[in-house]
Amino acid sequence: MSTIVRLPNQQDATLPKLSYLNNGYGLKSWLLTGDHKRIAILYLISITLFFFVGGAFAGLIRLELLTPMPDLVSSDTYNKLFTMHGIIMVFLFLVPSVPATVGNFVLPIMVGARDLAFPKVNLLSWYLYVVAGIFVVGALIFGGADMGWTFTTPLSTHYLNTHVITVALGVFVAGFSSIFTGLNFIVTTHRMRAPGMTWFRLPLFVWSHYAASLLMVLGTPVLAITLVLVALERLFGIGVFDPTKGGDPLLFQHLFWFYSHPAVYIMILPGMGVISEVISTFSRKRVFGYTAVAFSSVAIAVFGFFVWAHHMFIMGVSNYSALVFSLLTMLVAVPSAIKIFNWAATLYKGSITFETPMLYAFGFMGLFTIGGLTGVFLGSLGMDIHLTETYFIVAHFHFVMVGGMLMAYLAGVHFWWPKMTGRMYPESLSRLAAVTTFIGFILTFFPQFVLGYLGMPRRYHAYPPEFQVLNVLSTAGATVLGIGYLMPMIYMTWSLKYGAIAGSNPWQATGLEWQIQSPPPTENFLEIPIVDYEAYDYEWLANKTQHEVTTVG
Amino acid sequence: MSHPTLEDVHVGHHIVGPKIYLTILLILLCLTALTTGIAFVDLGIFSPIVAIGIAVIKATLVILFFMHVKYSSRLVKLTVASGFFTFLVLITMTLSDYISRAWGLW
């Protein structure tokens, strides 16, 4: 066949009569649910909402930067723009993005369980997320905060009269939402795998989420206590971060980055899990070097704890300490590179098709590689002294987070959309959106590498006029990018009512989630499966599909 | 009944008895008296080391016996170890910055 997508005969196909979507109606059945799939949908809606709020701030930032003069907003307002953009995008979008939506939905099914280990804790996670969002939006309405998403002391503790504590509280609560999600995933993966589902038969998506969950559980509490200390410092002026009273502002940074560096791996690892699934499915081939990819996920998690001070090279850490952290940073790049190599090897001699998730995956591979490599540049001390606090950093992390993680998130949502809703989105529109996003992204952020190299500082809303051309390019790209992100909103919503019926396995993918109906029933499996085949076993799948009778409706 | 209920199935896990708990309690109280008493002795550089050492022993006893880790699965033991490992990473790597600094010792 020319395409991998195999939908049931659309003339007489209907959705399954009973699924998690219609098993119980009414607001209470959704707001008090224990079903991981419903919670995933709740998260999907709230995360999308916050994404567009954060995106609006990005739009305003780029609008201001069209001209070298600070003519759109005042300096304080501009500070609030990038602060709120950062906080919303990092804590309310990227950290929960894949784990809380697609991860929540698909992980229990992938391991062969009926739900996560602690369904009520899962629901609590979502409510904590909503409360965190309310705090952040509340702070926004009352005037916002302007210390940057990094809360750097003593600015955040001594020199600002904006709503730092409200935002800190929001992030604190969001942190616990994240911790509980991670806790749930770890226990589920350890204790609720179906018979025969050994660790090395798990989809790599599960491995990635497991590694990210380790980081969530061990790293996030340090952020929590750090924010408590910032709040206490603001309220009581004790001096724990105040140099005039004997405190050390750098202590804050050590504690903050101890979490915030692993946080970037919390953000990217689930996305890497998605990419493993997508690349395998759309090359019709098992992931090359399964063990290497699995262990590299855990290696990223472990090494990720050892490198945080590379965010502090110019802040006053000792030279020796900077040297150690720089060396370790080189080391942490290795497992990520291993993954890229393995994905490329998976593609080699695969039977590749270019469905939308695959387009996003290709985008991921290219953009994440560039972003990751620039990270290595920044990890070397000599380069970092010149490039830090410039737009090079901004470009670096947007390449990995937006070009990498956000594309992986979109790949995941598109890949599992048929499973979650039973419907297909219109392929031509979705491919157009993917390409638009890719082009928009490069136009937005590649000029920022040049800007940073030329010396434009970050977090400034005025710049020397010679930088204007690059800034205009960047803003133009941002417009295209925005269109690329709005398009899925439209066609995904359209597909809920008018999309083609998907059937249980439209992508002909392996994995337990594709063996049950779309959308799945509430308890996932009528009988817990017994697994006696490896992950990504396309021969097993071909054998099974030959002998099965599929009717949908 | 046609098949045994889950309650009848022998859950083969070790129940730690009162004797062990009592012994550990007495050891802990003795160690508490020891650590308080030894604080009044001038051990120079070893004072904090002894104090932390005794605290570590007490904590280990509580973890192994009161929290049953000695009789728990490998997974639980690994979990406890990983927690302390991460804590130690935080402490030692942050201190590596502070002890190699030329500034800050006001």
Place this chain on the structure above:
Amino acid sequence: MDSQTIAVRQQEEIAHHEHDHPAYLRHHFETVEQQKEAASFGMWLFLLTEIMFFGGLFMAYLLYRNWYHDAFVSASNTIGIGLGTTNTAVLIVSSFTMAMGVYCAEKRNRRGLLVSLALTLVLGLVFLGIKSVEYHEKYVEHHIPGAGFSIEDFVHPHDKRDIPLSPDVAQHAQIFFFLYFAMTGMHALHMIIGVSILLVLIYRARQGAYTTGHTSTIDNFGLYWHFVDIVWIFLFPLLYLISRHPLH
């Protein structure tokens, strides 16, 4: 009959006939053992987060004790050692009674469990009571950091002539007391939460909820209680016993 109707019928059958398992077995678990292990593992992971949460405070403490050793010693010496040692003993005994509670639950001894939980609760309240007496002492002595902080009690730790510390060094005693209140306060908050949960547990233990073979809740609360005890085991020497040796 199409496949969907078959599926629905099958679901209904499964839902109705498998109810000869204990009521406390949740439906997403296959066996009671799995549920128990999962709950226990989940509690341990939560305790890991607590280790890292307190870890940040311990890091701050370590740093400033290193930087301002004299001020820290001097400040620590003004905290009553009698009450502190007593509190440590109280908490250790409460850990013992909690462990005994777990034992009683496993032996399905309802009365024993109730006595153990009640004793644990009383000891926990005694701890909090002594803590508030200590806090009050600090308030009266003007050692609470902030505007009312007074440095007159801080003497040079290595000189028996009771020479007061120079003011700039003595100001660093404020950092000690901030950490003292932050760390013991955070600990006390965890104790209060523990005591509150104990009240609920006692109420439900009276109704026999934990002596039917389902000891998971008591086990896991015990883990939490022991953890709070361990935090105090480290706080005590770090805050109270920095260097109490007699002056020479």
